[in-house]
Amino acid sequence: MTQRTLIPALIFTMASVMVTSSAIARDSIEVVGSSTVYPFSTVVAERYGRATGKPTPKIESTGSGGGMKLFCSGVGTNYPDITNSSRRMKASEFKKCQTNGVRDVIEVQIGYDGIVIANSVAAAPMKLSRKDIFLALAAQVPGAIEGELIDNPYSTWNQVNPALPNTAIEVLGPPPTSGTRDAFAELGLEGGCKGIAWIKAMKKTNKSAFKALCHTVREDGRYIEAGENDNLIVQKLEANPAALGVFGFSFLDQNADKVQGAQIESVEPTFESIADKSYPISRPLFFYVKKAHVDVVPGIQGYLNEFTSEKAWGEEGYLAEKGMIPLPSEERAAMAASTRGLVPMKGNEALK
Amino acid sequence: MTESVNNLDKIKQSLSRRNRAEKRFRWYGRLAIFIGLAAVMVLFTDIISKGHGAFRITYIELEVTYDQDRIGVENLTDPEQLANGNWEALSKAALRNEFNDVSGRRDKRKLYGLISSGAGFDLKDRLLANPLLLGETEKVWILADDDIDTYYKSWLDGESYAARMSAKQLQWIDELHAQGKIRLQFNSNLFTRGDSREPEQAGIRGAVMGSLLTLILTLLLSFPIGVSAAIYLEEFAPRNRWTDFIEVNINNLAAVPSIIFGLLGLAIFINFFHIPRSVPIVGGLVLTLMTLPTIIITSRAAIKSVPPSIREAALGMGASKYQVVLHHVLPLSLPGMLTGAIIGMAQALGESAPLLMIGMVAFIVDIPAGFSDPATVLPVQIFLWADSPERAFIEKTSAAIMVLLSFLIIMNTVAVWLRKRLERRW
Numbered sequence: 001m002t003q004r005t006l007i008p009a010l011i012f013t014m015a016s017v018m019v020t021s022s023a024i025a026r027d028s029i030e031v032v033g034s035s036t037v038y039p040f041s042t043v044v045a046e047r048y049g050r051a052t053g054k055p056t057p058k059i060e061s062t063g064s065g066g067g068m069k070l071f072c073s074g075v076g077t078n079y080p081d082i083t084n085s086s087r088r089m090k091a092s093e094f095k096k097c098q099t100n101g102v103r104d105v106i107e108v109q110i111g112y113d114g115i116v117i118a119n120s121v122a123a124a125p126m127k128l129s130r131k132d133i134f135l136a137l138a139a140q141v142p143g144a145i146e147g148e149l150i151d152n153p154y155s156t157w158n159q160v161n162p163a164l165p166n167t168a169i170e171v172l173g174p175p176p177t178s179g180t181r182d183a184f185a186e187l188g189l190e191g192g193c194k195g196i197a198w199i200k201a202m203k204k205t206n207k208s209a210f211k212a213l214c215h216t217v218r219e220d221g222r223y224i225e226a227g228e229n230d231n232l233i234v235q236k237l238e239a240n241p242a243a244l245g246v247f248g249f250s251f252l253d254q255n256a257d258k259v260q261g262a263q264i265e266s267v268e269p270t271f272e273s274i275a276d277k278s279y280p281i282s283r284p285l286f287f288y289v290k291k292a293h294v295d296v297v298p299g300i301q302g303y304l305n306e307f308t309s310e311k312a313w314g315e316e317g318y319l320a321e322k323g324m325i326p327l328p329s330e331e332r333a334a335m336a337a338s339t340r341g342l343v344p345m346k347g348n349e350a351l352k
Numbered sequence: 353m354t355e356s357v358n359n360l361d362k363i364k365q366s367l368s369r370r371n372r373a374e375k376r377f378r379w380y381g382r383l384a385i386f387i388g389l390a391a392v393m394v395l396f397t398d399i400i401s402k403g404h405g406a407f408r409i410t411y412i413e414l415e416v417t418y419d420q421d422r423i424g425v426e427n428l429t430d431p432e433q434l435a436n437g438n439w440e441a442l443s444k445a446a447l448r449n450e451f452n453d454v455s456g457r458r459d460k461r462k463l464y465g466l467i468s469s470g471a472g473f474d475l476k477d478r479l480l481a482n483p484l485l486l487g488e489t490e491k492v493w494i495l496a497d498d499d500i501d502t503y504y505k506s507w508l509d510g511e512s513y514a515a516r517m518s519a520k521q522l523q524w525i526d527e528l529h530a531q532g533k534i535r536l537q538f539n540s541n542l543f544t545r546g547d548s549r550e551p552e553q554a555g556i557r558g559a560v561m562g563s564l565l566t567l568i569l570t571l572l573l574s575f576p577i578g579v580s581a582a583i584y585l586e587e588f589a590p591r592n593r594w595t596d597f598i599e600v601n602i603n604n605l606a607a608v609p610s611i612i613f614g615l616l617g618l619a620i621f622i623n624f625f626h627i628p629r630s631v632p633i634v635g636g637l638v639l640t641l642m643t644l645p646t647i648i649i650t651s652r653a654a655i656k657s658v659p660p661s662i663r664e665a666a667l668g669m670g671a672s673k674y675q676v677v678l679h680h681v682l683p684l685s686l687p688g689m690l691t692g693a694i695i696g697m698a699q700a701l702g703e704s705a706p707l708l709m710i711g712m713v714a715f716i717v718d719i720p721a722g723f724s725d726p727a728t729v730l731p732v733q734i735f736l737w738a739d740s741p742e743r744a745f746i747e748k749t750s751a752a753i754m755v756l757l758s759f760l761i762i763m764n765t766v767a768v769w770l771r772k773r774l775e776r777r778w
Binding site for chain 2: 026028030039042043046047049050052053055059061077078229250251253257316323
């Protein structure tokens, strides 16, 4: 090719690449959102694709917040159809969806996920309460006098609670961007925080100070942010029996020969204890669907039917096999009916 | 006279000291190389020791009857019937047939857990490839579940991991092993299938195809643009403040962290031009931006190494500047440019950070066939597998790393070979 034709040819290639690609209609479902729900929605997508022979939905793990942002940006094939979330949609996100024209959103709760605090099987199992967790990991803890706050002075577990072993506090856990961290702060730390009477009273008088106190994790190196990769935390725990780690139940389930879950308020994290809610640190998992896309992108209804079928999310379904804790059967039946019937959120739900 | 003797003595005295210094210096060099090689060796042994297991996978031999009534399919050419067929019934019946004393819901579930959840679909593919099998019975090696695979491999190695196995399952595996009905086979799924959430069904074909499509586009765009920019800057552009400014910027771009290119791609290609997320087109465009500076810099170096006498001779023969460049400088510098391009491509092949922003970090099962199909790439596949809870993905991750490394080794070897083969010394 001579130079005379080379440059125009190049410009033409680039331009045509952009024009043709932006005009492509989508024939596969696009799912974004939580990395906690990702392992479950991917299984459903794969089974759906293999059983029907239709294109398999594409699933991106963007985190709950990132997924909501993409999901609520607008209606049309440039935007995702479904977002996964390891927490309920916030009121601010619902509002953003509404202003961007995403009017009818179907909310589907799929089950629960337990958050475990585990250590290496080489060490003795831990027996913690949520109060112990709060005192060991919060940035500020109550001092000697009521109402006084001091920087967290504890360096060993038996300083927190004399019944615990005399080992240094060293906890590996997810970074603030992670939904697991949010849930751990809300259910674990805040749960322990409320155990102290005057702080609980503060919740009514000064909510933001209460939240700042109860959700802030110490930053003096006792809590180590180990990244989003839970496998890495398991490996580090194996190498360091003195450390504890915070991660999702499915990783405990898969690595039972390496790590053991700590009892929280004398309840061991097991499939059954999370399902009957006696294990205190568990959270609901959701996904959200754009109703306007159901008739535009083929396969959404089929994907929803597959997800809400008993063989998927039932007590003996394949999602339970992957470590998801199913909803109680009555709630499950009701949720399946409203999902398959494409009943959108009304806007009067108690969103935070 | 005495003075020169003194000098000679001095030289003799210092000789051994200088020899020692030289020896020491050589040893420093050897030590540096040794440290580098040792690090590579540690990396390779770690990856290979973890990943070699993934190239073999557990199969269980069962007697399968392709019972028409059980599947619920009468006509094998009707796609509707095929989609609704109960294919799992085939593998389940085969298992019940093998262990006919199993009863009770719980035990049956454990029994069905011995083989891969995709086994039914594998049997479907087998039947469609050979429709005469309908109604017949044959012995088939069926893919085992990942938990069984992990257990069986660890058991063969003498360090059994049975935490996810029930006592019944252990007993069944023992029986199968005693009858020679369970064995390890070459894991061809690893190379022929796309991603899967079931480790035993997961393969890297989709990621390899995605990498290939992305790299083709990257090469098609970045090589001509990079080479044209280099030729203009080296041969035609005047030397002034503007060209200096451009040069500084190009060198700067080569050092910009790759994630920045991802953000740029997100802002321009996806948000402005509305190219869909996760497709090789947008990946190729972003990687083009990333490899352009590398290609421009290496191409300029290649053009610079062409001696001025060649240009002067051509000009002296009456060639125009355009002819000098196109007929003489470009052919002579092409080997260097190609080497630079291959190294740039190898860099692009190993890149995952910029693709994070443009949606190529996604779970994609279908193998991409074109530039506008959703795709992922090899390094991203490694990242996704490393993040999965299932134990069996650990060895898959290392196996994928081995494949990526072998691609990189091949590309870099070709670059070295090209340089040796084609480069001229003046």
